[in-house]
Amino acid sequence: EDQVTQSPEALRLQEGESSSLNCSYTVSGLRGLFWYRQDPGKGPEFLFTLYSAGEEKEKERLKATLTKKESFLHITAPKPEDSATYLCAVQVAGGSARQLTFGSGTQLTVLP
């Protein structure tokens, strides 16, 4: 069974305090790994797609990396506006399956 586990469940940082969020996955074959940001009362907002181990992508203060078993979302010098729930999802290779399997998310709070 395909599984996605995110840790920690919640993380509180001071403004400027860098940290990393973890997403570990178990799938029969990986088509892609996705990171989303979700603000309260809103739908998930797309951040990154990673396709193969060793791949890295960056956007402003965020950097996503991928290995064969896990992905990290590194947040450098976060600001209060980075506070949100960060969701990781995988898309499994093979067949007609195109849906995403999501983890439960990491709720990030950045204090001023």
Added chain:
Amino acid sequence: GAGVSQSPSNKVTEKGKDVELRCDPISGHTALYWYRQRLGQGLEFLIYFQGNSAPDKSGLPSDRFSAERTGESVSTLTIQRTQQEDSAVYLCASSGYTSGSNYEQYFGPGTRLTVT
């Protein structure tokens, strides 16, 4: 450009009533997805459309749930004889999927369904 839109944004219904939730995908996106997010939980896949057909309905929780898509555009998710456990946020996403590709999914704001 316009993103994915959903209506209504909130729906309160009595147990046993039927509800219809609507999704307007991004123009030109051929793939459309429905997910459910219960309070404090992750997103659960419900159904996927490619064009107007649904190659994957594996996530629909019971035969009370059905969905259709017309004109390769608007989709409607129908829940019959609603139960309290159906209370959740229903999210729609679309992607510019083509064969062999892996386009990211863009989500709408969701419909919050409360069954009383």
